[in-house]
Amino acid sequence: MKVKVQTLDAKASGDIELNDEIFALEPRADILHRVVTWQLEKRRGTARAARERSDVARSGKKFGRQKGGGTARHGDRRAPIFIGGGKAHGPRVRDFNPSLNKKVRALGLKMALSSKAKDGKLLILDTLTVKEFKTKSLLAQIGKLGFGNTTLVIDGDMVDNGFALASSNIPKLNVMPAVGANVYDILKHETLVLTRAAVEKLEARFNG
Structure with a gap:
């Protein structure tokens, strides 16, 4: 599946080929429900x-x-x-430590990513590098990109420090590295934004 890549200035930056086995699956509500329920129960403290x-x-x-x-x-x-x-x-x-097969967890994450791609709520950015570490400047850029009411931005190994600082005061905009990608946070936000580095990390995570 080929998707357009943009910069933070909403300019075209080529295309990227997404793995159909990760971003083009047919989402199943029962799988997503099982994974989200497992995640929320794991968060509970005894x-x-x-x-x-x-x-x-x-x-x-x-x-x-x-x-x-x-x-x-x-x-x-x-x-x-x-x-x-x-x-x-x-x-x-009380025991709040449920178990869920790793294959089901992996399948749930793939379906969560696929659901965003299917609904047209997936954006791919080249990088998150910003010129100014200012919230006002970043808000202007986000307005051109068409972020939704709630947005989750996923970067590669580490989130760009300048972007993290500039976005820290923006409500309903959350950022995380690729290692933290999970079904609950992806489905919770209206728009999912991935960088090229994030796509590489996610695909390597499943292929590895």
């Missing part, structure tokens, strides 16, 4: 378990008289109202 009455090592012997002590009647020292007692209804450890 709570630190608290010790309840059955977990506290304290005496279970009745420590006071039933009557005549002037205090409430208690059966043991593990009650939540005592210092060192077990916590009532405390947090318990």
Whole structure:
């Protein structure tokens, strides 16, 4: 699949041949749903378990008289109202570490990239090099390129430092290196922007 390459100034910079096995697949909602669900569950942190009455090592012997002590009647020292007692209804450890086959994860990323190409929401830029590290100048360039309401920009090994600085104050514009490309962030944004270096890294990631 041949796609036009542009510069940040919205000028033509030749063409690039995209691998059809990565950018021209037919997206499947079930695969994308499985991968996104897996990603979001992996992000969840497990709570630190608290010790309840059955977990506290304290005496279970009745420590006071039933009557005549002037205090409430208690059966043991593990009650939540005592210092060192077990916590009532405390947090318990839950497993949020699901597994998903690597082939399914790779297929999901390919389909996410393909869905953007199919919808015409994929832009290829030559580089992200900017002349001025100013947000105002970058906004003018982005306006010519036709970025969507939300845009994800993916570069090669590292995001160009000047572009990262200039774009840091632009809302709904996120940047990341190619190693961080994932299904959830790609689908979450309206427009996907890849540099030539990003395309090379992504294709090498699947071919390797």
